[in-house]
Amino acid sequence: MIPLGKVIKKMLLNWRSQVPDSRFVFENNGHPIEPRLLTYHFKKITKEIGIPDIHFHQLRHTFATRCLEAQENIAVISAILGHNSVKTTLDIYTDALTFQKRTMIEKMENNRLLTE
Numbered sequence: 001m002i003p004l005g006k007v008i009k010k011m012l013l014n015w016r017s018q019v020p021d022s023r024f025v026f027e028n029n030g031h032p033i034e035p036r037l038l039t040y041h042f043k044k045i046t047k048e049i050g051i052p053d054i055h056f057h058q059l060r061h062t063f064a065t066r067c068l069e070a071q072e073n074i075a076v077i078s079a080i081l082g083h084n085s086v087k088t089t090l091d092i093y094t095d096a097l098t099f100q101k102r103t104m105i106e107k108m109e110n111n112r113l114l115t116e
Helices: 006-018 035-050 058-069 074-081 086-092 094-110
Strands: none
Touching: 058 074, 058 094, 074 086, 086 094
């Protein structure tokens, strides 16, 4: 389960009030929308608003990377992403950890833990 923030919750409740009989957020005649169709609409919208060509799945990677850069708890990030282990998350997002390594060294220098 992924917890919802207040903004998303408000948007979903508003949507639910407009379409009370719908079982899905993204549907096609009462059935879940096909992933291909979701990808099609995503590409169409991003093109219309001038966002460079990106894949829908890149949003997941961006989310995970930003969480790591913010030094959030790796176990929580891993759980939200649905990974079976923290190791999986670390294996996939090692580039984001480079930023954390640099930040940690700078903090240590600023705290005079590392001196000349």
